[in-house]
Amino acid sequence: MDRYLRQITLPQVGNAGQEKLLKSKVLVIGAGGLGCAVLPYLVAAGIGEVGIVDGDRIEESNLHRQVLYASDKVGNSKAKESAAILQQNNPTIKIQVFEEYLTQKNVAEIISGYDLIIDATDNFFVRYTINDTCVALDKPFIYGSIYQFQGQVSVFNYKGGPTYRDIFPEKDQKVPNCEEAGVMGTTVGLIGMIQANEAIKILLEIGEVLSGKLLLYDLLRNEQQVFEFSKVAAPKKPEIEPDFELLSAEEVLQSQKVLLDVREFGEEPEIKHGKHVQIPLSKLDQDWESLKSEQSILVFCQSGIRARRAAKLLFEKGFQNLSLMTGGAKDLEYLQNHEENLS
Amino acid sequence: MIQVKYFGMIAEATSKEGEEVSVSGKPFSEVLSEISSKYNLGDLSYQVAVNKKLVSNPADLQLNEGDEIAFLPPFSGG
Numbered sequence: 001m002d003r004y005l006r007q008i009t010l011p012q013v014g015n016a017g018q019e020k021l022l023k024s025k026v027l028v029i030g031a032g033g034l035g036c037a038v039l040p041y042l043v044a045a046g047i048g049e050v051g052i053v054d055g056d057r058i059e060e061s062n063l064h065r066q067v068l069y070a071s072d073k074v075g076n077s078k079a080k081e082s083a084a085i086l087q088q089n090n091p092t093i094k095i096q097v098f099e100e101y102l103t104q105k106n107v108a109e110i111i112s113g114y115d116l117i118i119d120a121t122d123n124f125f126v127r128y129t130i131n132d133t134c135v136a137l138d139k140p141f142i143y144g145s146i147y148q149f150q151g152q153v154s155v156f157n158y159k160g161g162p163t164y165r166d167i168f169p170e171k172d173q174k175v176p177n178c179e180e181a182g183v184m185g186t187t188v189g190l191i192g193m194i195q196a197n198e199a200i201k202i203l204l205e206i207g208e209v210l211s212g213k214l215l216l217y218d219l220l221r222n223e224q225q226v227f228e229f230s231k232v233a234a235p236k237k238p239e240i241e242p243d244f245e246l247l248s249a250e251e252v253l254q255s256q257k258v259l260l261d262v263r264e265f266g267e268e269p270e271i272k273h274g275k276h277v278q279i280p281l282s283k284l285d286q287d288w289e290s291l292k293s294e295q296s297i298l299v300f301c302q303s304g305i306r307a308r309r310a311a312k313l314l315f316e317k318g319f320q321n322l323s324l325m326t327g328g329a330k331d332l333e334y335l336q337n338h339e340e341n342l343s
Numbered sequence: 344m345i346q347v348k349y350f351g352m353i354a355e356a357t358s359k360e361g362e363e364v365s366v367s368g369k370p371f372s373e374v375l376s377e378i379s380s381k382y383n384l385g386d387l388s389y390q391v392a393v394n395k396k397l398v399s400n401p402a403d404l405q406l407n408e409g410d411e412i413a414f415l416p417p418f419s420g421g
Contacts, residue, residue: 229396
């Protein structure tokens with residue numbers, strides 16, 4: 001067929017290379033900004049089976065960078081919506097939809113069916129789950145992430161090579177705070193495209209893979225720098241992370257949970273009603289005893305980073321029934337707009 | 344003198360993308376802690392590279408004139 005003719009013409013691809021692509025199974029975790037750049041090119045290139053994991057729904061504020069989604073699809077599942085569009089683009093390949101967030105519980109089962117994993121998430125903590133599972137199941141994974149106009153790309157656990165933990169060993173580092181840093185569509189687009197390009201190189205076994213190398217791309221200056229790293233002599237044993245239940249803002253409204261706000265006092269938007277308690281994360285270590293460990297508690301902050309640290313702290317204090325919100329700031333807005341419904 | 348480069352939120356904390364720093368025989372770990380306390384980087388997470396190689400144990404390393412060090416924080420946007 002003619003579909004792949006122009007890439008088969010490349011001496012590095014050929015019919016044998018195309019066969020490799022058609023036999024490959026690639027999992028893309030996250031169908032947001034990076035995912036919307038990675039996915040169309042993998043699908044168009046004829047990767048035989050593409051999996052898409054995302055439990056999130058399309059929001060209007062996603063549209064400027066998550067370019068697979070049309071305006072009238074706001075509210076729909078990202079995983080389903082992207083799969084529907086991509087299947088139209090290339091009906092000859094198989095697309096598998098996982099309309100769920102990646103968690104400690106489902107990660108091994110989802111990842112085990114694929115040859116290559118692409119981390120297109122926007123979540124610092126999920127990255128460690130992906131990393132540790134890829135190490136355990138011996139799968140390479142392609143990391144991409146951005147901060148404003150800068151992006152990082154690397155390939156981890158490639159043929160026994162170093163992993164994310166060899167650069168950033170600790171998950172419990174102090175992360176600045178939950179403010180959203182802002183992003184241009186072109187930044188995630190370019191970084192996602194580099195991830196897709198690494199994927200194709202790995203599957204075709206051509207070129208030099210970014211294994212043991214962290215690419216840092218500064219898009220304001222058009223500067224790319226590659227930093228080398230190697231396996232740290234004594235890798236830390238992956239820690240067991242408590243698996244907190246994740247709830248959407250709608251589910252929170254319907255629940256009877258105590259809402260624990262761990263933001264600093266005065267942070268916007270203010271949530272006042274319902275079973276709402278505010279103990280800033282910075283005070284939680286001293287003030288946690290005002291909470292009862294048998295209570296069912298939903299911990300939240302601005303984007304979820306402080307909330308996760310707070311939940312971990314409470315977990316270590318013996319609290320069992322802890323949950324987090326999926327969407328951070330946008331969930332907060334939803335809660336604020338529906339405050340009258342809080343029980 | 345050595346060249347120091349800051350990336351991501353470290354550049355935000357230092358309000359600059361880089362600078363020249365005089366090291367005059369100081370141990371690497373001392374240079375790092377001086378920069379960290381000057382810009383209050385204690386709360387931020389980052390790794391340091393010297394001449395484009397990530398350093399896992401700064402105590403083992405001595406800086407030379409003209410070296411380039413980079414402060415690399417984890418990114419999490421996507």
